[in-house]
Structures are given as structure tokens and as C-alpha cells.
Amino acid sequence: MASIRRHYINQARSTGVGIFASDSPDKHYGERRTKTEDHGETVFYAAYGYTIWKDTYHYTTARMEDNKGNVRTTSGRQWGTGYTEAQSPWYAPGIFENTEARTYWGH
Helix, strand or coil: CCCCEEEECCCCEEEECCCCCCCCCCEEEEEEEEEEECCCCEEEEEEEEEEEEEEEEEEEEEEEEECCCCEEEECCCEEEEEEEEEECCCECCCCCCCEEEEEEEEC
């Protein structure tokens, strides 16, 4: 079973840097992306992230979640060696729905 590590992203951007290459990636970055449609009437959000982990087979996952941790959209695990990136599908939250963009990494 693959280990799961988390790096939470809320607003604009966040970066994580690993200390031990065998236990954590060299770099993990994530952000919440925004786009509008219908002349700015509808706002969509997506989670985006990438992971750099030299010579290590690993994954990056990007998800839009509500404030209770329920998944709204997910990229699924994007696997690779050295570098991976992921973006969730775009999501338009309801008027009172509080959503968060979160990215995850693991190996």
C-alpha cells in the first residue's frame, strides 16, 4: 500500500520543501486556480500541484474539497519518477459552500 502524505492548500499558493529525500519530496508546490464564465457571474476553482522527488517513483494528487474534507473533484493519483503534476477538474461551489484546494503526495 502506498504511503500518503498531505500538503494542504487553501488560498493562493503554498510550497513545501522536504528535508529527507527518502521520506519526503525535494519540493512540493500547490495552488488554487480560478476562472470565471458568464461575464464573471460563475466562478470555478481547481487545485493544482507538482512534486519533485529525484529518482523516486511517486504521485501527486490535486483535489477540491469542502471544509469537512468531502471530495468535490479530484485529479486522481498522477504517478511518475522525478516530477509529477496534477490538476483537479474545475468546480463551481454553491453560494454558501466553503471549498478548499488541497494537494497530496506520496510513494
